[in-house]
Amino acid sequence: MPKLNLKREPMPKQEPKVRRRNFNEVALGYDFKQAQAEANRCLQCPKRPCIKGCPVGINIPGFIKALTEGNMLEAARILKDKNSLPAICGRVCPQETQCEAVCVLAKPGAPVAIGRLERYVADWQREKANSSSAPTPLAPTGKRVAVVGSGPAGLAAAADLAKMGHKVTLFEALHVGGGVLVYGIPEFRLPKDIVQAEIDYVTSLGVELQLDSVIGKIDTVDELLTNGYNAVFLGTGAGLPVLLNIPGENLGGVYSANEFLTRVNLMKAYLFPEYDTPLRLGKRVAVIGGGNVAMDSARCAIRFGAQEVYVVYRRSKEEMPARQEEVENAEEEGIQFKFLTSPKQFLGNAQNWVIGMECYEMELGEPDESGRRRPIVKPRSEFILDVDVVIIALGTTPNPLIAATTKGLETTRWGTVTANETTGKTVKPKVWAGGDIVTGTATVISAMGAGKRAAASIDTYLKGLH
Amino acid sequence: MYKILFKQDLVPNVHLFKIEAPKVAKKAQAGQFVVIRVDEKGERIPLTIADWKQEEGSITIVFMEVGTTTHRLALLQAGDSLLNFVGPLGLPTHIEHFGTVVCVAGGFAVATIMPIARALKEKGNKVIAMLGARNKDLIFWEDQLRSVSDQLIVTTNDGSYARKGLVTEPLKELLESDERIDRVIAIGPSLMMKFCAKTTEPFGVKTIVSLNPIMVEGTGMCGCCRVSIGGVTKFACMDGPEFDGYQVDWDLLLARQRIYLEEEKISFEQWQSQHGISLDDV
Ligand SMILES: Cc1cc2nc3c(=O)[nH]c(=O)nc-3n(C[C@H](O)[C@H](O)[C@H](O)COP(=O)(O)OP(=O)(O)OC[C@H]3O[C@@H](n4cnc5c(N)ncnc54)[C@H](O)[C@@H]3O)c2cc1C
Ligand SMILES: Cc1cc2nc3c(=O)[nH]c(=O)nc-3n(C[C@H](O)[C@H](O)[C@H](O)COP(=O)(O)OP(=O)(O)OC[C@H]3O[C@@H](n4cnc5c(N)ncnc54)[C@H](O)[C@@H]3O)c2cc1C
Ligand code: SF4
Ligand code: SF4
Ligand code: FES
Numbered sequence: 001m002p003k004l005n006l007k008r009e010p011m012p013k014q015e016p017k018v019r020r021r022n023f024n025e026v027a028l029g030y031d032f033k034q035a036q037a038e039a040n041r042c043l044q045c046p047k048r049p050c051i052k053g054c055p056v057g058i059n060i061p062g063f064i065k066a067l068t069e070g071n072m073l074e075a076a077r078i079l080k081d082k083n084s085l086p087a088i089c090g091r092v093c094p095q096e097t098q099c100e101a102v103c104v105l106a107k108p109g110a111p112v113a114i115g116r117l118e119r120y121v122a123d124w125q126r127e128k129a130n131s132s133s134a135p136t137p138l139a140p141t142g143k144r145v146a147v148v149g150s151g152p153a154g155l156a157a158a159a160d161l162a163k164m165g166h167k168v169t170l171f172e173a174l175h176v177g178g179g180v181l182v183y184g185i186p187e188f189r190l191p192k193d194i195v196q197a198e199i200d201y202v203t204s205l206g207v208e209l210q211l212d213s214v215i216g217k218i219d220t221v222d223e224l225l226t227n228g229y230n231a232v233f234l235g236t237g238a239g240l241p242v243l244l245n246i247p248g249e250n251l252g253g254v255y256s257a258n259e260f261l262t263r264v265n266l267m268k269a270y271l272f273p274e275y276d277t278p279l280r281l282g283k284r285v286a287v288i289g290g291g292n293v294a295m296d297s298a299r300c301a302i303r304f305g306a307q308e309v310y311v312v313y314r315r316s317k318e319e320m321p322a323r324q325e326e327v328e329n330a331e332e333e334g335i336q337f338k339f340l341t342s343p344k345q346f347l348g349n350a351q352n353w354v355i356g357m358e359c360y361e362m363e364l365g366e367p368d369e370s371g372r373r374r375p376i377v378k379p380r381s382e383f384i385l386d387v388d389v390v391i392i393a394l395g396t397t398p399n400p401l402i403a404a405t406t407k408g409l410e411t412t413r414w415g416t417v418t419a420n421e422t423t424g425k426t427v428k429p430k431v432w433a434g435g436d437i438v439t440g441t442a443t444v445i446s447a448m449g450a451g452k453r454a455a456a457s458i459d460t461y462l463k464g465l466h
Numbered sequence: 467m468y469k470i471l472f473k474q475d476l477v478p479n480v481h482l483f484k485i486e487a488p489k490v491a492k493k494a495q496a497g498q499f500v501v502i503r504v505d506e507k508g509e510r511i512p513l514t515i516a517d518w519k520q521e522e523g524s525i526t527i528v529f530m531e532v533g534t535t536t537h538r539l540a541l542l543q544a545g546d547s548l549l550n551f552v553g554p555l556g557l558p559t560h561i562e563h564f565g566t567v568v569c570v571a572g573g574f575a576v577a578t579i580m581p582i583a584r585a586l587k588e589k590g591n592k593v594i595a596m597l598g599a600r601n602k603d604l605i606f607w608e609d610q611l612r613s614v615s616d617q618l619i620v621t622t623n624d625g626s627y628a629r630k631g632l633v634t635e636p637l638k639e640l641l642e643s644d645e646r647i648d649r650v651i652a653i654g655p656s657l658m659m660k661f662c663a664k665t666t667e668p669f670g671v672k673t674i675v676s677l678n679p680i681m682v683e684g685t686g687m688c689g690c691c692r693v694s695i696g697g698v699t700k701f702a703c704m705d706g707p708e709f710d711g712y713q714v715d716w717d718l719l720l721a722r723q724r725i726y727l728e729e730e731k732i733s734f735e736q737w738q739s740q741h742g743i744s745l746d747d748v
Contacts, residue, residue: 173552173683173685174683175503175510175549175550175552211550212550212551212552213489213552214552214553214555214685217493217553217554217555217685218489218490218492218493219489219493239685239686239687240686240687241687241688241689243689243699245699249699250692250693250694250699250718250722252721252722252724252725255689255690256688256689256690258687258688258689259682259688259689259690262682262683262687262688263682266683267509267510267682268507272729272732272733273729273732273733273736274507275507276507276508276509276534276535276733277509277510277682278726278729278730278732278733279729280725280726280728280729351721351724352717352718352721352722399685399686399687399704400686401685401686401704
């Protein structure tokens, strides 16, 4: 039994003062010694509780053991066995509520840094190992599958189906693959060349990626099925921004987080005018919301040169859904939090540009359906926050296009598509779905897990065909 | 990559490309648009589908040089390619047998109105077309438009060709005449559409306009293109681009179109300096 070591190996990071003005990755990653030190803290518990905390069930003690033994290829193999995107998940998984939450060292306050080790192994493999490590797919089955949407759900489904020998076409509406991984999550948290490497891996398996292809506008799902595809997987995510419906919302300077992040990440507005897509940012920016999207927006705004950036959230710090690590990073970078605050309306100038946001103070009442205490408006508490840009980061719902153009799909009142939780099967024959389109905004790893489960179910279905 | 099969300079600042895009051509309908990107560093911009040929797998677009992207486009020739070309986006024009429909085109929007007028004609409508331009040199496709309409009225602001004045004048006269008008479709610069709607409003004739707010991706995921229709926020790329002209909040549309004026100028000046072109040349 190894000695209990409660000292988590800290993650080297760019200094807050420096990083708040650049888009380079914040967390720099462990070096060999740090990774070894952290890996050696794992107790190799016989009951392996951590595995149950991972939505895709990675053999966590297994890969950590291989890492401590210096057997990097084996560590990488164990990761890839369950997770086709380890370099991404190691960076963006909310580990504190998943694998690390149930690590036996979590109680004494220092869980093994599983995500950081996963990142270390995946980065090692991408940078050092021969990239010819793509497995050879099984013999072609002659079956064709259309995967719609190239976010984590679609990428995972496409990769697994290709490995099983099926011919996969991956349709993507945008001009690059990756979904939220490219247009939402910023470069400083998830470098885009890492996402591209994962996409290259998927296409190296024989998956044909068709960009600029909006299913429902070009072929519909039904047409894909009549045009030779034996099955369809829908991984189109939840890309429709939720707005507030309060006065002044359409003023200039009021962005949805999706527009703001798309301009910054997908169109590289931070390199304007070298890249031609502009972004108008002011000195005082308010970001409304308390999730990952709000943190990303706020941290992009500070990097764009804003002087004051406020995160305006209607509950208190404890209820914020954002990853803890990113909240800490944001605080270090000088983002200011206005808790228990909710917007009432936006005020504009004569040019229809936003100049202020009238807010209510809130207090917390009884718990609501989500189990969190419900925020209630304090009467006559209105005050005005001077801002010249507002970013609304309240979440997203699925784009209605797929549901509207596909006969026989079942949707909920939130616009999500109904699918079996374990198989991803929808009520429509030959159609599976998974990821944010089914759950609403969730996590990268859960979307990926849904893609993998659906791939397995599709494979079983295809094997039964003649 | 999407190959330019054919290029035609229609009038000095307006060009036509026929582009190879079979998937788009298979589904295109009147009133829809595409989003294009010239190269890796380029902006995504929306352009209306002016024509399509399924057999050939081609889409025709007509564009006016206004800023960086459209100037860069104008330098391309047949045989060159665009990096990205997505469509057909937006809802198609609602076409049915209405009776008599007036199709008003302002400037280069004659290209936008062509497929709509043709589809209306095919459905058995009487089509009265109106074409307004600043001057004679900016008029193109007059004969084509005439070929899909029962009557064509042309105006120029300076009187250098046909009737002198704005299109709203013959439009008003027509509404005042005995002719029964069932619908008006007005497409062109925002101000022209606004005044067409103001002209028809007292007569209560349903008036459809095609809005052109700034867009980013064009598939309903960013909300950049939001417009206010009857007090309700809509996304023009997904719920439009055509809307009831009486319901549009024109001031908001005009204000949102101006958001990036300063950046557009910076971008254009950089482009000009890199290409050794001065403002006087363009
Ligand atoms: C800013 C931001 C930060 C986040 N941070 C984190 C984080 O730190 N950790 C974490 O775990 N999760 C995070 N998330 C959530 C996570 O990114 C999503 O849950 C995950 O990406 C969902 O994957 P998906 O494959 O279901 O959908 P998406 O990633 O949304 O991909 C869907 C893809 O489908 C395409 N598409 C849509 N409609 C069509 C169509 N009709 N035809 C063709 N293609 C179409 C879209 O263009 C898109 O590329 C974040 C989300 C955002 C927005
Ligand atoms: C649905 C729709 C259909 C259109 N159809 C046509 C068409 O058939 N032919 C044509 O010539 N033009 C069309 N436009 C307008 C065209 O998109 C703009 O002229 C073009 O984006 C200008 O880009 P630029 O870089 O050359 O100029 P910029 O200097 O960037 O902008 C000049 C003007 O174009 C507007 N604009 C800038 N960027 C965008 C953008 N991404 N989206 C929309 N408008 C923008 C600005 O408000 C500004 O007034 C259409 C616009 C929409 C929304
Ligand atoms: S994929 Fe995510 S949840 Fe699973 S082990 Fe890795 S970091 Fe933890
Ligand atoms: S629970 Fe923690 S210490 Fe135990 S095996 Fe898993 S990672 Fe190692
Ligand atoms: S252009 Fe993004 S929603 Fe319309």
